[in-house]
Amino acid sequence: MKIYNTMTRREEDLNTLRPGEVSIYACGPTVYNLIHLGNARPICVFDTLRRYLTYRGYKVTYVQNFTDVDDKIIRKANEEGVDSSVISERYIAEYKKDAAGLNVMPADYHPQVTRMMNEIVAFIQTLVDKGFAYEVGGDVYYRTHAFPEYGKLSHQPLADLEAGARIEVGDMKEHPADFALWKAAKPGEPHWPSPWSEGRPGWHIECSTMAKSILGDTIDIHCGGEDLIFPHHENEIAQSEAANGKPFAHYWMHNGFITVDKVKMSKSLNNFFTVRDVAGVYGYEPIRYLMLQSHYRSPINYSSDVMDQCVASLERLHNCKDALEAALPHAVSAPFDDAARASLQSYQDRFNSYMDDDLNTADALSVVFELAREINTVLKENPLPKEKLTAMKELFDTLTGVLGLVYGKKAEEAIPADVQALVDARAAARKAKDFAKADELRAEIEAKGYEVKETRQGTQVRKRAD
Numbered sequence: 001m002k003i004y005n006t007m008t009r010r011e012e013d014l015n016t017l018r019p020g021e022v023s024i025y026a027c028g029p030t031v032y033n034l035i036h037l038g039n040a041r042p043i044c045v046f047d048t049l050r051r052y053l054t055y056r057g058y059k060v061t062y063v064q065n066f067t068d069v070d071d072k073i074i075r076k077a078n079e080e081g082v083d084s085s086v087i088s089e090r091y092i093a094e095y096k097k098d099a100a101g102l103n104v105m106p107a108d109y110h111p112q113v114t115r116m117m118n119e120i121v122a123f124i125q126t127l128v129d130k131g132f133a134y135e136v137g138g139d140v141y142y143r144t145h146a147f148p149e150y151g152k153l154s155h156q157p158l159a160d161l162e163a164g165a166r167i168e169v170g171d172m173k174e175h176p177a178d179f180a181l182w183k184a185a186k187p188g189e190p191h192w193p194s195p196w197s198e199g200r201p202g203w204h205i206e207c208s209t210m211a212k213s214i215l216g217d218t219i220d221i222h223c224g225g226e227d228l229i230f231p232h233h234e235n236e237i238a239q240s241e242a243a244n245g246k247p248f249a250h251y252w253m254h255n256g257f258i259t260v261d262k263v264k265m266s267k268s269l270n271n272f273f274t275v276r277d278v279a280g281v282y283g284y285e286p287i288r289y290l291m292l293q294s295h296y297r298s299p300i301n302y303s304s305d306v307m308d309q310c311v312a313s314l315e316r317l318h319n320c321k322d323a324l325e326a327a328l329p330h331a332v333s334a335p336f337d338d339a340a341r342a343s344l345q346s347y348q349d350r351f352n353s354y355m356d357d358d359l360n361t362a363d364a365l366s367v368v369f370e371l372a373r374e375i376n377t378v379l380k381e382n383p384l385p386k387e388k389l390t391a392m393k394e395l396f397d398t399l400t401g402v403l404g405l406v407y408g409k410k411a412e413e414a415i416p417a418d419v420q421a422l423v424d425a426r427a428a429a430r431k432a433k434d435f436a437k438a439d440e441l442r443a444e445i446e447a448k449g450y451e452v453k454e455t456r457q458g459t460q461v462r463k464r465a466d
Helices: 037-055 071-080 084-101 117-129 158-164 203-215 226-244 275-282 285-292 304-330 338-356 361-378 386-403 417-431 435-447
Strands: 002-005 010-013 021-026 059-064 133-136 139-142 179-184 199-201 219-225 249-255 258-260 300-302 450-455 458-463
Touching: 002 249, 021 037, 021 203, 037 059, 037 219, 037 249, 037 258, 037 275, 037 285, 037 386, 059 203, 071 084, 084 275, 117 133, 117 139, 117 179, 117 199, 117 203, 117 226, 139 226, 179 203, 179 226, 199 203, 203 219, 203 226, 219 226, 226 249, 275 285, 275 304, 285 300, 285 304, 285 361, 300 304, 304 361, 304 386, 338 361, 338 386, 361 386, 417 435, 417 450, 417 458, 435 450
Parallel strands: 021 059, 021 219, 219 249, 258 300
Antiparallel strands: 002 010, 133 139, 139 179, 179 199, 450 458
């Protein structure tokens, strides 16, 4: 597999620290609100990376953190008059609901900042002891000038980065580009003990500590949104490599931005959508489809038209699966020779080839649709060939499973009891050859917004697309 490495700006062969194993650290959400579409993209994309590597035989260790102490969490807690842990635990639970809806597998480890304070303090102390950090007034700052390679991920020299930095009122930093590792607590803030002050960690040190504590000094793949390249990931590298004396991550993967009607998503522009809100209109699965129908490094645009297209595309895949499952009980044994098996294998080979090319889910999806078209063609054969359809189903389920798609109908797509009763009554009328009654019942079914048709696999009922 080749991966585009943000550090080197080129595609590189995936060579892991341990043969057959992959360690992945994915930056998770700050839990002060429901996750939005921008959060959903890395969650879905890198879940797919994990699924694909597992499918290819790797033992994957996947870590995604929760930042559960932060200015925004504290502000919301103060507004509600509760402890900050109440806010963070509430939104961790809400995150898990959305992640499950998006068919995102739980990480092997979900570390939380508030549960790793001893490790964070020890990490900072190492940086102080090595001269990479300094304390002033109870705060501790990272000394960027002490790390000559600072800026190597964002490909900007320190002088340029420093020119864009500024010293906040009250800061006593040696240089504008220095950043906080530990902050002395202000009144009304949660705090923990440290050699420097009662306080809390800066954002960047948290991920360096959690990655080291779970995955070791060096990890295989570090991933997140491209907005994290600077300063977050740049600072993680500076901290980790200064403290550990080793490369922090061998590969850096970053997904592109999301626009809304071709405008950057922003609360100030009132075009900011939570996953929960969008799922309420379209369901969760079309959101996941949206994230995978384009290459992960490309920008994607959210709009009602785009979501309607995602819904329609998924409907084709679900219809294929439903028809296939309905047909199999009626299939009969038929020759399925090596040439036919090789033809079917070609779909899997092309799927793998695309996914091996820097996780090209867009073209991999096109292979799934080609497979679906062939399945629909075979479903027209008479008699239905059991062995071939069984092999097709196994392949269809495997490839869609790697993408995390076609994982279940929306709840609202279940046939209501009153409609099902009409369908059953119509079936009884047809069996009694009372076709006039059957036609009346069909009209009643259609009046309720459903369509019914007879196929070789039996009666099928579904909600009308209009």
